[in-house]
Amino acid sequence: MTLAPAPPRAQxxxxxxxxxxxxxxxxxxxxxxVFVFPFVALFLAFGVYPMLFTLQLSFTDWHGSxxxxxxxxxxxxxxxxxxxxxxxxGNSAVxxxxxxxxxxxxxxxxxxxxxxxxxxxxxFYRVAFLVPFVTPxxxxxxxxxVVFDQQYGAVNSVLNALGLPDVGWxxxxxxxxxxxxxxxxxxxxxxxxxxxxxxxxxxxxxVYEASSIDGASRFRQLRSMTLPLVRRxxxxxxxxxxxxxxxxxxxxxxxxxxxxxxxxxxxGLYLYNHITRADLGTxxxxxxxxxxxxxxxxxxxxxxxxxxx
Amino acid sequence: MTTASxxxxxxxxxxxxxxxxxxxxxxxxxxxxxxxxxxxxxAAQIINDPLGFDPSSATLDNFTRMFADVPIVRGFVNTxxxxxxxxxxxxxxxxxxAYGFAKYEFRFKGLLFGTVLITLMLPTIVLIIxxxxxxxxxxxVNTYQALVLPGAVDAFAIxxxxxxxxxxxxxxxxxxxxxxxxxxxxxxxxxxPVIRPALAGLAVLTVMNIYNDFVWPVVIASSDRMATLQxxxxxxxxxxxxxxxxxxxxxxxxxxxAAASIALVPLLLIFIVLQKHFINGILAGSVKx
Numbered sequence: 001m002t003l004a005p006a007p008p009r010a011q012x013x014x015x016x017x018x019x020x021x022x023x024x025x026x027x028x029x030x031x032x033x034v035f036v037f038p039f040v041a042l043f044l045a046f047g048v049y050p051m052l053f054t055l056q057l058s059f060t061d062w063h064g065s066x067x068x069x070x071x072x073x074x075x076x077x078x079x080x081x082x083x084x085x086x087x088x089x090g091n092s093a094v095x096x097x098x099x100x101x102x103x104x105x106x107x108x109x110x111x112x113x114x115x116x117x118x119x120x121x122x123x124f125y126r127v128a129f130l131v132p133f134v135t136p137x138x139x140x141x142x143x144x145x146v147v148f149d150q151q152y153g154a155v156n157s158v159l160n161a162l163g164l165p166d167v168g169w170x171x172x173x174x175x176x177x178x179x180x181x182x183x184x185x186x187x188x189x190x191x192x193x194x195x196x197x198x199x200x201x202x203x204x205x206x207v208y209e210a211s212s213i214d215g216a217s218r219f220r221q222l223r224s225m226t227l228p229l230v231r232r233x234x235x236x237x238x239x240x241x242x243x244x245x246x247x248x249x250x251x252x253x254x255x256x257x258x259x260x261x262x263x264x265x266x267x268g269l270y271l272y273n274h275i276t277r278a279d280l281g282t283x284x285x286x287x288x289x290x291x292x293x294x295x296x297x298x299x300x301x302x303x304x305x306x307x308x309x
Numbered sequence: 310m311t312t313a314s315x316x317x318x319x320x321x322x323x324x325x326x327x328x329x330x331x332x333x334x335x336x337x338x339x340x341x342x343x344x345x346x347x348x349x350x351x352a353a354q355i356i357n358d359p360l361g362f363d364p365s366s367a368t369l370d371n372f373t374r375m376f377a378d379v380p381i382v383r384g385f386v387n388t389x390x391x392x393x394x395x396x397x398x399x400x401x402x403x404x405x406x407a408y409g410f411a412k413y414e415f416r417f418k419g420l421l422f423g424t425v426l427i428t429l430m431l432p433t434i435v436l437i438i439x440x441x442x443x444x445x446x447x448x449x450v451n452t453y454q455a456l457v458l459p460g461a462v463d464a465f466a467i468x469x470x471x472x473x474x475x476x477x478x479x480x481x482x483x484x485x486x487x488x489x490x491x492x493x494x495x496x497x498x499x500x501x502p503v504i505r506p507a508l509a510g511l512a513v514l515t516v517m518n519i520y521n522d523f524v525w526p527v528v529i530a531s532s533d534r535m536a537t538l539q540x541x542x543x544x545x546x547x548x549x550x551x552x553x554x555x556x557x558x559x560x561x562x563x564x565x566x567a568a569a570s571i572a573l574v575p576l577l578l579i580f581i582v583l584q585k586h587f588i589n590g591i592l593a594g595s596v597k598x
Contacts, residue, residue: 027491027492028413028492031409031492031493032412032413032414032415032418033415034493035406035413035493035496036406036410036415036421038462039402039462039467040421042402042459042462043424043428043462045458046436046443046460047428047436048424050436050442050443051435051439053439053442053443054439057438064442109329110330113329113330119326119327119330120327121330125334126584127580128334128338129334130580130584130587130588131338131341131580134579134580135341135577136520136521136542136569136572136576137523138521138539138569139344139542139569139570139572140569142542142545142565142566142568142569143340143343143569144340145565146355146562146565146566152355152357152359152558152562154343154360157359186337186340189337194588195591198591247433247434249434249524250543253543254543268434271434271435272434272437274438275437275441280438283438287435288435291435
């Protein structure tokens with residue numbers, strides 16, 4: 001992602017504007033401190049302080065009351081040698097694979113179509129695709145619970161009507177992940193479409209006109225011109241979704257509670273489970289391990305973007 | 310190549326596109342439409358005949374039962390209070406701090422903004438444990454200040470607004486200074502009006518995030534008195550997944566859909582009314598390709 005271009009520097013002051021403003025320059029020096037102060041105060045109190053506290057906590061065995069004992073790297077080694085920790089990361093990785101490739105392809109396709117002035121009813125589509133995004137997650141998750149119910153759900157009734165057998169969407173470990181992935185796709189694809197659309201709209205239209213005259217097909221144009229031009233936006237979308245998927249918590253929490261057989265216990269839900277067991281030291285260590293994973297992944301994607309530049 | 314075949318080649322992709330978009334749009338709207346319609350069906354019919362809808366048997370039973378069963382009105386009130394308090398904090402202080410970052414030089418600016426960028430990468434749940442303990446220490450568990458203050462001025466809002474404000478020409482600010490405008494006056498009279506489209510985008514996004522926020526409220530505001538709308542909703546859903554003893558599946562499903570419908574309507578209305586601002590705000594203020 002790039003920052004907006006820096007505005008041109010102010011012109012050399014003209015004769016009239018050289019007259020000093022009657023306000024003292026010290027006020028101008030002081031102003032930014034006043035402006036950022038409320039943010040900094042909240043940030044220190046509810047961002048930095050708890051972060052440092054977590055760091056300290058991650059080296060103790062504290063359970064929320066009584067005295068804490070220093071355990072050194074104990075929580076970290078416990079997690080790193082615990083299959084449940086690795087399977088929570090594995091579950092999130094599988095979710096990533098189920099979601100991101102599909103989402104990027106579909107969203108890019110939709111964005112390209114919505115960017116094309118010849119497509120009709122563009123306003124309607126933009127709203128329709130964003131409806132799931134503005135629908136409260138917990139409400140959506142509840143709809144999923146009901147619609148994908150094995151016995152009474154609407155999806156299985158459609159399958160039955162077509163002569164197909166029931167599927168245990170949320171009750172079998174092979175289907176639970178794809179069903180949750182579908183929920184995530186349905187919920188967030190509209191937002192990714194809008195982000196990609198913003199990238200597409202920043203492309204200079206004359207680029208297309210030139211290549212149309214040269215006889216390039218629509219597909220060629222998409223592959224060799226549009227894709228390279230929106231690559232930064234695409235990478236931004238991928239990083240955004242990577243963060244969201246590895247933090248995913250509410251979806252499995254409401255829909256499957258991590259089951260069946262832990263198949264939907266994502267990294268975020270696994271971390272939350274330490275809290276409910278009051279295993280705060282382990283939870284804190286898990287937090288930092290998850291931060292490292294997410295940061296390495298994000299930087300990896302940013303790197304990927306840079307190396308191709 | 311004849312002119313006719315050229316027209317066919319031009320038209321066909323157009324039709325395919327249109328069909329693709331229509332089918333996809335219906336798939337995106339169907340679950341919401343199904344949920345809202347089903348909420349008006351008798352509970353037994355929702356599970357026995359999930360796809361049918363008989364307008365003559367439409368009923369409000371699910372809604373009345375749901376209102377009697379869970380403190381959803383209280384949830385609405387709590388969400389509204391948090392929305393107003395937290396929303397105004399974000400919409401005032403985030404652009405103000407972003408203005409400081411974008412248009413001034415001051416000590417520790419690089420360090421501070423770097424920390425903001427790192428915070429963007431941190432999972433929200435990481436802070437849950439220490440924040441919960443901090444709230445216990447302060448005696449703020451199940452209070453409005455616990456729901457409002459943490460995360461009130463978030464890193465994403467600052468990052469986004471800084472980008473937008475940086476693009477406002479400095480000449481405009483200097484001209485105002487010459488006219489005797491104070492530094493805060495510049496923010497209030499020049500910056501805010503100029504960035505209004507992006508601000509509208511931020512407003513819609515902020516309202517949505519606060520309205521939908523779930524992880525923090527479920528930890529900090531679990532009492533019936535303080536539960537926000539989303540917390541009330543999730544407690545209903547867990548009646549199904551947790552197989553609450555004695556709960557009749559059909560009844561709970563009906564209540565669930567009624568609650569979900571009621572929760573999504575206000576946000577959907579806000580979105581439909583303000584969708585132009587929202588979409589344009591994101592388009593105007595987001596990343597460049």
